[in-house]
Amino acid sequence: MEQTSVEQRPVDGRAYQHWSISEDVIERGRQAERVLEPVFRRLEALREENQLRVLKAMQAARVSESGFGGTTGYGYDDLGREQLEAAFAEVMGAERALVRWSITTGTQAIAACLYGSLRPGDELLSVTGAPYDTLTAVIGTGTETGGAGPGGGLGVGSLRDFGVRFRSVDMAADGLPDWDAVAQAVRPETRMVLIQRSRGYSARQALRMAHIERLIQSVRAQKPDVLVLVDNCYGEWTDTREPCAAGADLCAGSLIKNPGGGIAPGGGYIAGTAAAVERAAAHLTAPGLGRHVGATFGVTRLLMQGLFLSPHVVCESLKGMALAAYLFEQAGLKTSPAFDAVRGDIIQVLEFGCAEDMIRFCQGVQQSAPVDAFVSPVPAPMPGYDCDVIMAAGAFVQGSSLELSADGPLKPPYRAFMQGGLVYEQVKLAALLFLQKTADLGGTPGGPAPCA
């Protein structure tokens, strides 16, 4: 009897001809994929669990085509918006959610959570070190008006203007929370604790849900009614639970990152307890109106489809980051996290050691893009930086960092942050392009990249 078999066929190198990738470099990609097989299987299991959670939530919310039409004007009783927010709340393990195109950025989503719940005399405590850069002006920890450093944010309506004080506990040397310091950090005036899940653009580690749960238990042991807000940006669907399921009162993020699935054209979300979400909604619209207004103008279908696709896209991105980590480590670069690490966000840090390699890498990322691949990024000054910055991105949605992008300040140790990737194959192409450029300059395949 003839046996049926699944043919194993490695990629035909001719597919890479357009980018002049040599057979040698293509083979390094194939070899990497053989090593990464168990990592990919683990990520696919994560994807399956999250995809089923999303599907179940959308079915439970009775998502229907009739909700896609949208509303105008006040937007009362917008069916699609209510279905989307019900589905989102369930996936987040929350009582309630706001999912709006009108929440312009992740920063706005987080700010609404802060302004919604904090009152004069309250203290906000970060237990994961300095918050993400864009929050310094919100909190009022900057130097100039609205900028970074002491005295900033004053006069523009920062939390500090309203008499809300801020304190933070630095992360420990291992890049994780300083558990001992956190265990005695809460004071009577501490009204809210802020936890940042992702590493953001710093050298710390991304938190896993077990870390977040431990932080929440630690601060609640000191003050049972302290509110906990998780900056969830970049972390969604990297675990099988989200922060509200681990006890957070609120979490917030951007729809041009993970939960927008690359389909949402913009927007942000807030999820949490009914009371805390209502307070954030009252800040976003007006007291008395809250979440009950907000016309959707027909955007709901895109936000819904984005949510549906997002566990899949996050998995593509995670696989791409793992592959890049392995290939760059093999090429002698310092990378973080390691290729086989269990990740808590979709960011990969690559340390190039010299400007030339970092620029070549960013140019390769640009050359791999579906949009604007014909332009070449060059280092340029940026407000808030004391050196040139290089940025590579060719995205369908402006600034979307769920789409593959790479950037970093051009100064020692020449560290670039790479994130996203709607499809794994593009991330792989970007990595191979760097290896090819290195080989063309005489770098030995598998050996250290040549720094000038």
Ligand SMILES: *Cc1c(COP(=O)(O)O)cnc(C)c1O
């Ligand atoms: C992106 C991000 C933010 C802010 O998001 P924007 O949409 O850029 O305003 C906040 N925190 C973290 C960790 C982020 O990655």
